[in-house]
Amino acid sequence: MTSDPLVERMRPFGTTIFTEMSALAVRTGSINLGQGFPDTDGPPEMLAAAGEALRGGANQYPPLPGIPALRAAITAHEQRFWGLTRDPDTEVVVTAGATEAVAAAMLALCEPGDEVVCFEPYYDSYAASITLAGAVRRPVTLRPGPGGRYEFDEGELRAAFGPRTRLVLLNSPHNPTGKVFTTAELTLIAELCQEFTAYAVTDEVYEHLVFTDAAEPHVPLAGLPGMRERTLRISSAGKTFSCTGWKVGWATGPAPLVSAVQRVKQFLTFVNASPLQPAVAVALGLPDGYFERFRADLQGRRDRLVSGLVEAGFEVLPSEGTYFVTADITPLGGTDGAEFCRALPARCGVVAVPTQVFYDNREAGRHLIRFAFCKREEVIDDAAQRLAKLSRPA
Numbered sequence: 001m002t003s004d005p006l007v008e009r010m011r012p013f014g015t016t017i018f019t020e021m022s023a024l025a026v027r028t029g030s031i032n033l034g035q036g037f038p039d040t041d042g043p044p045e046m047l048a049a050a051g052e053a054l055r056g057g058a059n060q061y062p063p064l065p066g067i068p069a070l071r072a073a074i075t076a077h078e079q080r081f082w083g084l085t086r087d088p089d090t091e092v093v094v095t096a097g098a099t100e101a102v103a104a105a106m107l108a109l110c111e112p113g114d115e116v117v118c119f120e121p122y123y124d125s126y127a128a129s130i131t132l133a134g135a136v137r138r139p140v141t142l143r144p145g146p147g148g149r150y151e152f153d154e155g156e157l158r159a160a161f162g163p164r165t166r167l168v169l170l171n172s173p174h175n176p177t178g179k180v181f182t183t184a185e186l187t188l189i190a191e192l193c194q195e196f197t198a199y200a201v202t203d204e205v206y207e208h209l210v211f212t213d214a215a216e217p218h219v220p221l222a223g224l225p226g227m228r229e230r231t232l233r234i235s236s237a238g239k240t241f242s243c244t245g246w247k248v249g250w251a252t253g254p255a256p257l258v259s260a261v262q263r264v265k266q267f268l269t270f271v272n273a274s275p276l277q278p279a280v281a282v283a284l285g286l287p288d289g290y291f292e293r294f295r296a297d298l299q300g301r302r303d304r305l306v307s308g309l310v311e312a313g314f315e316v317l318p319s320e321g322t323y324f325v326t327a328d329i330t331p332l333g334g335t336d337g338a339e340f341c342r343a344l345p346a347r348c349g350v351v352a353v354p355t356q357v358f359y360d361n362r363e364a365g366r367h368l369i370r371f372a373f374c375k376r377e378e379v380i381d382d383a384a385q386r387l388a389k390l391s392r393p394a
Helices: 017-028 044-055 068-082 097-109 124-132 154-160 183-195 255-265 277-284 288-312 337-348 377-391
Strands: 092-095 115-120 136-141 165-171 199-203 231-236 249-252 324-328 368-372
Touching (some): 017 337, 044 277, 068 092, 068 249, 068 277, 097 165, 097 199, 097 231, 097 249, 097 255, 124 136, 136 154, 165 183, 183 199, 249 255, 288 377, 337 368, 337 377
Parallel strands (some): 115 136, 115 165, 165 199
Antiparallel strands (some): 231 249
16 A cells, blocks of 8 residues: 555645745744735624624525525625626525635536646646646746736747637736736637637636736626636635635636536535625625725735835835735845745744745746735834845845
């Protein structure tokens, strides 16, 4: 018998980099700018609604697709912000965070050997979910272009499509790069999906975190011509409402795609977060001012951290959205992001994440690391002061 009972296809997926680096932060007493979770709670209206639901008896199994109030709130939210019309009864399913929605989509839509076009660096659960489904990754590399903005090569994207292409897995706004895909880029992706009769699964958890200096605003792929009937759109409450531990996500799209995800989801978690679902429904209906203040606040924190990183000697790449900014370690003499990040706590008491672990083509991201700025201002300022040690003579 083998010493490792784990199936062979999953053996490359060990402890996630987030678990490793967060444990390193705790062990060394460092400031954790690695894992993307806020250190403040979400809107008080949402928290109050969760308490009321908890005390009011909403503690048993909710309906499989999610409670009606939340499904109605999700559809109203998509119509309000993105002009997408959904049927709350057949075109929405609530999931245990966006991560489960992605996994359920891969398991529901991919046969073994099917190919999934994705963009690297990619969130690590994407690779694992594709592998769980027995599908094959076809990554397209995002590289810093003029001015540092991440771009992809059109020829490389076209070459990734073929007769076995089943779907495109797209994350925009993009983690870890902070890239917001432009309308021209999305139009090309849409044209290729239609040419190759492929579905699209879009992870849009950072939909409300697009900064005012982004090249363009966020545009859902599902809203482009010919894409509504072939796109499964995923989002969640965790990032927009600073409640990453709640794990309340959802998938929306045409009824056949949502039904496929739901039929898999029922055998993963079945249902989740019963007393939290009414609270997320309240949050989705908050006035526009909440979303505007939330974006402006995070943009200010981004600028605060970027200033500290530049002062410390990093070459900082533009972040158009999300919780994250990436930085080139080359000016500081770094050549390997993983080694640099593992040594960083001892050098200055700060934890970051190496982005090379999110690539198939590791060399493309070896010199880049990711910092999270979804932290209180005083925490960011403390981290900046610590990072300044890197630019001082030893």
